[in-house]
Amino acid sequence: MPHMKSKGAAKKIYLELINSVSMSALLPHEFVQVMMDRYYKREPKPDRNVHGTYFEYVIGEALAQNGVTSMYYQADVLHVPLVTFDWFLYHDTHPVSISCKTKARDKWKQAAHEAMALKQVYVQATNYLVTIEPLAKSTVKKTLVPNTIDHFVVANKPEFSQAVIDIAGREYVRARDRSPIQKGSFVPVA
Helix, strand or coil: CHHHHHHHHHHHHHHHHHCCCCCCCCCHHHHHHHHHHHHHHCCCCCCHHHHHHHHHHHHHHHHHCCCCCCEEEEECCCCCCCCCEEEEECCCCCCEEEEEECCCCCHHHHHHHHHHHHHHHCCCCEEEEEECCCCCCHHHHHHHCCCCCCEEEECCCHHHHHHHHHHHCCCCCCCCCCCCCCCCCCCCCC
């Protein structure tokens, strides 16, 4: 239950802070910087459990304000077990997952696991790891990029704005409902 409380608290803080930001003149990475600065300066200081959820909301807003539609938040994807994606953009063959992590230290491992699971089902999926801090070891990036995570992006740097442009350049759709019955003939009984 503590996780649900953090979602409510994060949403309340997010709604409070988003109303005071004029996004029209801001690039996506600038928007993230402004929103995170206001969050960290906010009094009273939020509970640490709120950080990640708030950051997810900010990333989602940056995407939405730049033309990305048909997004799924906290998505469980059929045939990708034990993974919940922070943001998921559905396409029949080229879906996009976005994992949001405020701290890059060991959190990139979870994102790599999620990305690997998705690529088992959607080989042409694109996986982003979006953080506030850069990964310390560039060798980690070089090892993982070809295999699982396609793009490591620091959200308050210009590279994030470019990533948003790239993501928004694709067309996403609402996922169709799938029957749990994959084969067989339905026999109605009167």
